[in-house]
Amino acid sequence: MTGPYGREQRPVLDVVDLVKTYGEGETAVHALAGVSMTVAPGDYVAIMGSSGSGKSTLMNIVGCLDVPTSGTYRLDGVDVSELNESQLALVRNRRIGFVFQSFNLIARTSALANVELPLAYAGIKPAVRRERALAALDMVGLANRAEHDPNQLSGGQQQRVAVARALVSQPALLLADEPTGNLDSRSTADVLSILDGLNAQGRTIVLITHEDEVAAHAHRTIRLVDGLVVSDVRRRDITPVGVPA
Amino acid sequence: MSFFEIFGFALRGVAANKLRSGLTVLGILIGVAAVILLVAVGTGSAKQVEDSLAALGTNTLTVQGGRGGDTGYRTDLTLDIVKALQDKESAPDVKSVSPVVNSAQTLTFGDASYDVNSVIGTYPSYFAASNSVVASGSGFTEEDVDQAARVVVLGPTTAEELFGTTVDPVGQRIGIAGQIYSVIGVLAKKGSTGFNDPDDVAIAPLPAVQRSLTGYGPVSSITIEAASADAVAAAKAEITAILNAKMHVADGASSTPYQIRDASQLLETRTATAETFTVLLGAVAGISLVVGGIGITNIMMVSVTERTREIGIRKALGAPRRVILTQFLIEATLLSLAGGGLGVAAALIGANFEIVGIKPVVMPDSVALALGVCVAIGLFFGSYPASRAAGLRPIDALRYE
Structure with a gap:
């Protein structure tokens, strides 16, 4: 593939005319009314929009948690709409790391076990798993909190564990749905600096936010209004993609 | 992902809510213990009936007369018929023939008096035929019969x-309806068959009883001992032939003026009754097991609903459907197996005690069956909540509040 991304670089994300409709007939709600966008490897994209603009719906479809009503979606060159449920589970496990607004750690389960979980589902051996999970926790600065349960961690720490969990399986794409929505300013800064660092290492990141300060960290901002893309602004060039550290 | 690890998830799921899991386990425990214990009680009572009937002698036949079927001739059981039955030529499979007269009487000894259930007048062969063992003293002899001696052997209750x-x-020396008899022996205890007490008897020589108590009419019944347990059917055929000849019963008559009962017949009837009883008890207990199973479904549904978000997170992290399904199935099976195991333990402990006068006999089959049913219950009643959990769409599960 050639184009603005240079040779040999197919987009991580290639969404064409995505439509998502809830309900039927007169009461139908068009959450997405035909969204098209492309995200190249190493890009750092912020999707902005007010409540009801369809940004969360878009994120859920991109994260393979939901299916579009129509339109095509290619992740890393694979047409996701043609995959069956078990293949989708595999895609969620290997290609996507998801960070949620409400952290979504599993309760009564240590930070380490939470981070290990995607690897466990991927069938990686316990010893290797532990090593990689500890490395991921170390990357977010929480190696010393590995044995703590989520309720023993602060919100910021929980979100950092969630980030570690999202990146432990070396996914092609890191999705973050309002990752700082539930955090104070200090924790927000912590989490964002981790995301910045990851992008600097070449990781592709798409995050949803409605805060301009958060969006300012990204290299490109896409605005959604009523399920349509209204603006797509690039502020910085894509980080040159090397081999992720 | 290995089965062992999914098992770990399941174990944590069960342990996360100990009280709820405990109550569910209790439901299954009660069901399993009830099944095993009630079946054991049923089996115990069947065994008791079997034992006490076996004590009566399984190669014994009883002929009872006065059953109608008018042939125009005399159909009473007389000593003439007894003699005919004793004929070794026409009845080679008959070992002994004992005519029996029977009457309820009042026994007295000094100031004490007692209404005995039955005073039996018979021949000495009756002792062997009815499995009556003389525990102390002795039984009476042919000579006592010939002399119509007033001697009596008492049952232990009497x-x-x-x-x-x-x-x-x-x-x-005791009085039987005012006549003096000498007690020469006491029988060993047989134990109750449940309805009447075989130990509540007084046995005396036939002529003595006839002379002093019942008169010289027909005998009430004839107790016949076959040569062996295998010869019972042959003996029965021979007896039938002799009685038909004596009483002039036409060939192929629909009814006979007598009835021949053998102990094995009685045994079969009683055992069948006991088995029906066991099945009934088992069925009632089975219902409680099913109720316990529904309890598992209920708890697993609650668990799935409560953990919908967790399921959503797991799916978002790429948990395949199979893993979620297995995890919840294992949780349900763990609950039912824990209940089953504890239920078996409770039943085994309970079986050491006598229940309503019956010593329970635990059948190994019922234990194996109960445990097998437990696994089946876990899988069956757990499968609906488990498949519901596994079938949740990740986005719906994550949005669930």
Whole structure:
């Protein structure tokens, strides 16, 4: 593939005319009314929009948690709409790391076990798993909190564990749905600096936010209004993609 | 992802809510313990019936007369018929024939009196035929019969009622309806068959009883001992032939003026009754097991609903459907197996005690069956909540509040 991304670089994300409709007939709600966008490897994209603009719906479809009503979606060159449920589970496990607004750690389960979980589902051996999970926790600065349960961690720490969990399986794409929505300013800064660092290492990141300060960290901002893309602004060039550290 | 690890998830899921899991386990425990214990009680009572009937002698036949079927001739059971039955030529499979007369009488000893259930007048062969063993003293002899000697052998219940436990009955003289008899022996205890007490008897020589108590009419019944347990059917055929000839019963008559019962028949009837009883008890207990199973479904549904978000997170992290399904199935099976195991333990402990006078006999089959049913219950009643959990769309599960 050639184009603005240079040779040999197919987009991580290639969404064409995505439509998502809830309900039927007169009461139908068009959450997405035909969204098209492309995200190249190493890009750092912020999707902005007010409540009801369809940004969360878009994120859920991109994260393979939901299916579009129509339109095509290619992740890393694979047409996701043609995959069956078990293949989708595999895609969620290997290609996507998801960070949620409400952290979504599993309760009564240590930070380490939470981070290990995607690897466990991927069938990686316990010893290797532990090593990689500890490395991921170390990357977010929480190696010393590995044995703590989520309720023993602060919100910021929980979100950092969630980030570690999202990146432990070396996914092609890191999705973050309002990752700082539930955090104070200090924790927000912590989490964002981790995301910045990851992008600097070449990781592709798409995050949803409605805060301009958060969006300012990204290299490109896409605005959604009523399920349509209204603006797509690039502020910085894509980080040159090397081999992720 | 290995089964062992999914098992770990399941174990944590069960342990996360100990009280709820405990109550569910209790439901299954009660069901399983009830099934095993009630079946054990049923089996125990069947065994008791079997034992006590076997004590009566399984190669014994009883002929009872006065059953109608008018042939125009005399159809009473007489001593003439007894003699005919004793004929070795026409009845080679008959070992002994004992005519029996029977009457309820009042026994007296000093100031004590006791209404005995039955005073039996018979021949000495009756002791062997009815499995009556003389425990102390002796039985009477052919000579006593010939002389119509007024001697009597008491059943243990009768002896105790009349003499208490301090006086040795043997050698004492008692009154039977005003006639004096000498007690020459006491029988060993047989134990109850449930309806009447076979130990509540007084056995005396036939002519003595006829002379002093019943008169010289027909005998009430004839107890016949076959040569062996295998010869019972042959003996029965021979007896039928002799009785038909004596009573002039036409060939192929629809009814006979007599009835021949054998102990094995009685045994079969009683055992069948006991088995029906066991099945009934088992069915009632089975219902409680099913109720316990529904309890598992209920708890697993609650668990799935409560953990919908967790399921959503797991799916978002790429948990395949199979893993979620297995995790919840294992959780349900763990609950039912824990209940089953504890239920078996409770039943085994409970089986050491007598329940309503019956010593329970635990059948190994019922234990294996109960445990097998437990696994089946876990899988069956757990499968609906588990498949519901596994079938949740990740986005719906994550949005669930």
